[in-house]
Structures are given as C-alpha cells and as structure tokens.
Amino acid sequence: MEPRVPSLDLVERVCAGERRAIARMLSRAEAGGPEAREALDRLYRRAGRAHVVGITGVPGSGKSTLVAKLAAAVLKTGRKIGIIAVDPSSPFSGGSILGDRIRMGEVAGHPSVFVRSMATRGALGGLARGTLEAVDILDAAGYDMIIIETVGVGQDEVDVVRAAHTTVVVSAPGLGDDIQAIKAGILEIADVHAVSKGDRPEADKTISDLKGMLGLGLSLPGPSQRALPVIKTSAFKDEGIAELAHAIDAHRAHQLASGEYGQRRQAIRERRMLKAAEQILHDEFERHRQGRMAPVIAELAAGRISPQAAARKLLLHIRTEVSG
Amino acid sequence: MEPRVPSLDLVERVCAGERRAIARMLSRAEAGGPEAREALDRLYRRAGRAHVVGITGVPGSGKSTLVAKLAAAVLKTGRKIGIIAVDPSSPFSGGSILGDRIRMGEVAGHPSVFVRSMATRGALGGLARGTLEAVDILDAAGYDMIIIETVGVGQDEVDVVRAAHTTVVVSAPGLGDDIQAIKAGILEIADVHAVSKGDRPEADKTISDLKGMLGLGLSLPGPSQRALPVIKTSAFKDEGIAELAHAIDAHRAHQLASGEYGQRRQAIRERRMLKAAEQILHDEFERHRQGRMAPVIAELAAGRISPQAAARKLLLHIRTEVSG
Numbered sequence: 001m002e003p004r005v006p007s008l009d010l011v012e013r014v015c016a017g018e019r020r021a022i023a024r025m026l027s028r029a030e031a032g033g034p035e036a037r038e039a040l041d042r043l044y045r046r047a048g049r050a051h052v053v054g055i056t057g058v059p060g061s062g063k064s065t066l067v068a069k070l071a072a073a074v075l076k077t078g079r080k081i082g083i084i085a086v087d088p089s090s091p092f093s094g095g096s097i098l099g100d101r102i103r104m105g106e107v108a109g110h111p112s113v114f115v116r117s118m119a120t121r122g123a124l125g126g127l128a129r130g131t132l133e134a135v136d137i138l139d140a141a142g143y144d145m146i147i148i149e150t151v152g153v154g155q156d157e158v159d160v161v162r163a164a165h166t167t168v169v170v171s172a173p174g175l176g177d178d179i180q181a182i183k184a185g186i187l188e189i190a191d192v193h194a195v196s197k198g199d200r201p202e203a204d205k206t207i208s209d210l211k212g213m214l215g216l217g218l219s220l221p222g223p224s225q226r227a228l229p230v231i232k233t234s235a236f237k238d239e240g241i242a243e244l245a246h247a248i249d250a251h252r253a254h255q256l257a258s259g260e261y262g263q264r265r266q267a268i269r270e271r272r273m274l275k276a277a278e279q280i281l282h283d284e285f286e287r288h289r290q291g292r293m294a295p296v297i298a299e300l301a302a303g304r305i306s307p308q309a310a311a312r313k314l315l316l317h318i319r320t321e322v323s324g
Numbered sequence: 325m326e327p328r329v330p331s332l333d334l335v336e337r338v339c340a341g342e343r344r345a346i347a348r349m350l351s352r353a354e355a356g357g358p359e360a361r362e363a364l365d366r367l368y369r370r371a372g373r374a375h376v377v378g379i380t381g382v383p384g385s386g387k388s389t390l391v392a393k394l395a396a397a398v399l400k401t402g403r404k405i406g407i408i409a410v411d412p413s414s415p416f417s418g419g420s421i422l423g424d425r426i427r428m429g430e431v432a433g434h435p436s437v438f439v440r441s442m443a444t445r446g447a448l449g450g451l452a453r454g455t456l457e458a459v460d461i462l463d464a465a466g467y468d469m470i471i472i473e474t475v476g477v478g479q480d481e482v483d484v485v486r487a488a489h490t491t492v493v494v495s496a497p498g499l500g501d502d503i504q505a506i507k508a509g510i511l512e513i514a515d516v517h518a519v520s521k522g523d524r525p526e527a528d529k530t531i532s533d534l535k536g537m538l539g540l541g542l543s544l545p546g547p548s549q550r551a552l553p554v555i556k557t558s559a560f561k562d563e564g565i566a567e568l569a570h571a572i573d574a575h576r577a578h579q580l581a582s583g584e585y586g587q588r589r590q591a592i593r594e595r596r597m598l599k600a601a602e603q604i605l606h607d608e609f610e611r612h613r614q615g616r617m618a619p620v621i622a623e624l625a626a627g628r629i630s631p632q633a634a635a636r637k638l639l640l641h642i643r644t645e646v647s648g
Contacts, residue, residue, distance in 0.1 A: 037632065040630065040632070041629075041630045041632065041633055044627075044630040044631075044632075045627060045628070045629075045630070048627055266621075266624070266625050269624045269625070269631055269634075270609075270621070270624065270631075272631035273620075273624060273631040273632075273634040273635050273638060274605065274606060274609065274635070274638075275631075275635075276631050276632045276634075276635035277605055277635035277636075277638050277639055278602045278605065279635075280635055280636065280639060281598065281601055281602065281605070281639075282598060285594075285598060296597075297590075297594070300590070300593045300594065300597060301590050301593070303368075303369060303372055304369070305365075305369075306364065306365045306368040306369070307368075307593055307594075307596035307597040307599075307600050308361065308364070308365065308368075308597075308600045309365055310593075310597040310600075311597050311598070311600035311601035311603075311604055312601075312604065314597060314598075314601050315601055315604060315605075315642055318639055
C-alpha cells in the first residue's frame with residue numbers, strides 16, 4: 001500500500017507540477033472531506049494565472065476532435081495544457097473506443113498535457129464544483145491553458161461554461177432545427193464561435209445561419225461591443241485550427257486590455273461563492289433532518305407553513321452551525 | 325383607475341374561484357413584495373387538493389396540441405383545469421399565431437379552464453418559483469387538475485417538472501438521435517410516456533425505441549416497480565387521448581393507494597423550501613453588496629479567500645438579517 005502523504009506536502013508537490021501529486025490531489029478533491037477542503041483552499045490562493053477556456057457544443061458537433069486539434073496547436077507555442085472532459089461521450093473521458101483514442105492524436109500522452117474526466121452524475125451542483133476545483137488544481141500546478149469540454153445542455157454544464165474566461169461554442173452542419181432551438185440559450189454566452197466539419201458542403205450555410213442569428217441580436221457582443229468571431233474549422237483537413245487558437249488568445253488579450261477580465265473573474269468568484277453557500281445549505285439541512293430541522297419538516301409536512309416561510313426557519317438554523 | 329383591493333379580501337375571492345381575482349393575484353405574485361408574499365402564504369395553506377401534472381417534451385414534439393386534447397378529455401369528466409404554459413413556443417403562452425389558437429380548440433375560453441403563461445427568462449430559479457406559486461393560486465381557487473406545460477431542457481424546467489405529482493414526457497417520431505440523447509435525462513423522471521403524432525408511420529419505431537431505452541434501465545420504474553405506461557397518441561386522429569387521461573388518473577390513484585403520493589409531496593415541499601432559501605441567499609447578498617458584504621467581496625477579489633471560505637462568511641451575514 002502507498003503511504004499516506006500529508007495534504008500540506010501534497011499542495012507543494014502539486015504547485016511544483018508533479019503529475020502523480022496532481023492526480024492524487026484530484027482524487028482527494030473528488031472524495032472530499034475537511035483535509036481536502038483545506039488543501040483546495042491553499043491551492044486556490046496559488047492559482048489564478050491559467051487561461052480557462054470552455055468549449056461546448058451538443059453531442060455530435062465534433063468538439064472532442066476540435067479540442068484535440070486545438071490542444072496540439074497550442075502545444076506548439078510551448079504552453080502546458082490541461083483538458084477537463086465533462087462530456088461523458090468525449091474520448092477524453094476515458095471510456096472511449098480505440099478509434100477515438102486515435103482521433104486524440106499527438107495530444108494523448110504528451111508530457112505537457114494533463115487530461116482529467118469528470119463524472120456527469122452526482123449531487124446538486126456537484127459537477128460544476130468538482131470541475132472548477134479540478135481547474136484550480138491544474139491552475140496551481142502551472143498549466144497555462146485549461147480547456148473544459150462540455151455538452152451545452154443542463155444547468156450544471158452551463159454553470160461550468162460560465163466559469164470559463166473564454167467560451168467557445170461549437171456548431172456543426174447538418175443538425176436539425178430542434179437542436180438549434182435548444183442551443184439558442186448557449187449561443188448567448190459564446191465569446192468565439194467555431195463551426196466544425198468545415199469540409200462539408202453544408203458548412204457555409206451553417207455559418208451564414210449562425211451569423212444571421214447573431215445579427216438578429218440572439219447573441220449580443222459584450223460590453224465593449226466587440227464583434228464575435230465565427231471561425232470555420234475542419235479537423236479532417238486541419239484547417240481553421242490556428243485561426244481558432246488565435247481567436248481564443250485574442251479574446252483573452254482583449255479582456256485583459258479592456259479591464260473586462262477582472263470583472264469577469266470577480267463575477268465567476270461570486271457565483272462560485274453563492275453555489276458553495278447553496279451546497280452548505282443543502283448539506284446542513286440533510287445533516288440535521290432528524291435533529292433541529294425536524295420541527296420545520298413536520299410543519300411543512302402538515303401544510304401549516306409555506307416553503308418560503310420554512311426557508312427562513314432553515315436559514316436561522318444554519319447560522320448556528322456555521323458560527324459554532 | 326381600479327381601486328386597490330386589499331390582499332386579504334383578494335385571498336378569499338381567489339378561494340371562491342373568482343376569475344378576475346385569480347388573474348389579479350397571479351399578477352401580484354409575479355410583481356412580488358411583502359403583501360403578495362403574505363397572501364401567497366395564506367393561499368398555500370388553502371391549497372393541496374389539485375392534481376399537478378407536468379407535461380414536457382422538446383420543441384416540435386407536439387405537446388401543446390396534446391395538452392389541448394388532454395384538457396378537453398378531462399373537462400368531460402366535470403373537472404376544472406388550470407394550464408400553466410412555461411414553454412414560450414406554446415400556443416397557450418399567448419404569443420401564438422391564429423393557427424395555434426385554432427389548434428387549442430374547445431379548450432380556449434372554456435369557463436372551467438384557466439390558462440396562464442409564464443415568462444421563461446428571469447432571475448435564478450425565478451421561473452420555477454413563479455410557476456409553483458401560480459400552481460398554488462389555481463389550486464386554492466379550486467382547479468382540480470393543473471397542467472404545467474414545459475420544454476424538457478434546462479434546470480429551471482426540470483425543477484418545474486419535478487414539482488408535479490404526475491410527469492408526462494412526450495416523445496415524437498422523426499426527431500434525430502442528438503435530440504434523443506439530450507432527452508435521456510428527462511426520460512428518467514417520467515411517470516407516463518406519451519408518443520405524439522401516432523398517425524405517422526415512424527411512430528411505432530419511436531415506441532419500440534422508447535421501450536428499448538426503458539428496458540435498458542435508462543428510466544427505472546418507481547419504488548413500487550410499477551411498469552411505466554407508454555401511450556401512442558394522435559391529436560390529428562383523436563386517438564389515444566382518453567388512454568393518456570386514464571393513465572394520468574391511474575398514476576395518481578396508484579400513488580395515493582401506495583402512500584407514494586405523501587412522500588412525493590413532502591419531497592416537493594422540501595425542494596421548494598431549499599430553493600426559496602437559495603433565493604433569499606442571493607437576494608441578501610445583492611442587497612448588502614455595498615454594505616456588510618463589501619469586506620467579503622474585497623477579500624474574494626484579492627484572491628485571499630476561496631469561494632468556499634467566502635460562502636461560510638456569507639451565511640454568517642445572512643442570519644442577522646433573517647432574525648432581525
């Protein structure tokens with residue numbers, strides 16, 4: 001059996017970029033507990049330099065292949081890359097067939113790449129929290145760009161994408177109208193649009209449709225009225241990948257120069273704080289179900305108080321716990 | 325100008341089933357404020373008899389037409405029906421073209437039917453809360469069955485559907501694989517499956533695919549291992565509508581007889597309480613942004629504390645407010 005390494009040492013080893021320490025810290029973070037919590041708090045304070053890029057698109061949009069190609073392009077600039085796959089259908093998430101592994105190409109196993117997959121099922125908001133903790137760990141470990149790959153559907157996934165500094169939405173030719181309607185919500189949070197499978201004849205129509213939707217105000221440019229880039233890519237022909245990498249870097253440069261980066265980072269921090277507070281609320285309620293919450297639950301069950309009134313009682317009980 | 329009616333009188337008039345009072349109470353609930361809050365608390369304690377039915381399906385699944393046909397069938401049993409349309413593309417939500425109005429058929433304008441549409445955009449969880457408050461109002465007003473029509477995508481929509489006593493998931497023939505993948509999440513919460521457009525030749529394949537997915541454990545029967553009904557419907561040919569109405573009633577009867585109804589109602593109440601507590605948390609944070617929350621925000625902005633640590637500080641500040 002492996003000897004148990006104290007978390008304090010582990011934090012230093014993570015910050016030194018040791019792969020085994022990173023893997024162990026990621027597992028400890030997933031397992032949870034006060035010691036992991038303390039280590040994560042320390043790592044959080046050492047993080048903050050990475051460029052976090054969210055890449056989202058519905059299943060079948062070809063985003064996994066695009067992520068592999070993009071990572072290969074960024075590697076050439078000498079940067080270290082972390083990839084966190086939230087999409088269970090992604091080849092990066094490990095359960096992939098051999099063909100998918102091959103699609104990952106030069107990225108798989110590269111010494112400057114660290115790949116981690118996240119389970120998409122779990123407690124409320126657990127996915128978002130787990131993913132962002134993994135980002136913090138890779139960030140503190142010195143990875144320059146951290147790519148989060150996720151399907152663009154579901155509140156958890158949207159929370160993850162909204163925590164990225166740059167969000168890329170991947171659209172593919174040949175998906176139906178229904179799927180486009182579902183995607184409309186996610187289009188609004190894009191900083192860069194990528195159209196995949198650009199070698200297909202329908203790709204130009206997808207691009208013009210997308211530009212049409214953007215022009216109709218379905219996706220407004222940010223506060224600085226910067227036009228949203230729409231980039232045609234073909235992983236098959238290796239076209240548009242460098243342009244995509246450039247657009248992602250340009251977005252960060254623009255954010256830093258305009259001061260929007262600081263605002264966005266603070267908004268992300270505040271959202272994470274509120275999510276964490278919600279989680280504490282849920283945990284405390286479950287923990288005290290048989291105890292101090294029992295009278296509130298009984299009143300609720302009898303229909304004597306509304307859920308709104310019960311919520312105020314719940315918050316009264318929580319405080320004692322937090323301060324105690 | 326209309327004289328301002330005190331909320332206390334309004335509550336009694338709502339409970340007497342007065343349509344104008346119901347409409348006014350729905351508007352006041354949407355506007356919010358302490359007086360509306362108090363009225364809603366009183367109405368909540370007068371509610372609890374209605375059968376709340378969630379009907380969900382992706383855009384294009386034909387669920388609006390099915391809701392109209394279902395409502396017409398239930399009306400024939402002498403019950404009063406409330407319809408709350410959360411889907412912005414629904415003809416019930418009012419922004420519909422003439423053709424859609426005609427599709428609503430005998431249901432539109434019927435004296436035993438009350439239709440209300442909800443905006444789908446707004447604050448965090450605002451849609452779910454607003455929808456469930458509208459359910460409480462119609463419930464207290466004596467509506468026997470309250471149908472919530474919603475698209476099955478997005479956390480808010482899922483929250484709404486999970487607050488129903490009986491959930492119907494509508495599948496349609498001819499939607500692609502991608503959309504089915506997205507729907508997989510919502511399939512799990514179905515109590516009854518309806519396949520729309522049963523007159524189409526592909527409908528039987530949709531039914532066998534669906535049964536295949538259910539058989540594969542993608543959607544497990546409830547605690548009592550009751551088999552999930554899969555009902556083929558055709559609004560066009562008026563087929564399968566009575567069977568669907570029967571399956572919905574049978575689900576309620578089964579829930580009441582097995583005791584599952586009480587468990588489910590309590591689970592709904594607890595989820596609503598937790599959601600309400602989350603909302604208070606967000607509101608209090610925003611309200612005290614410049615005040616007592618300012619030091620926490622500053623530490624967060626400086627990267628000196630993690631979002632998790634900030635969350636505990638936030639909860640300390642909230643309590644003072646709730647108890648004060």
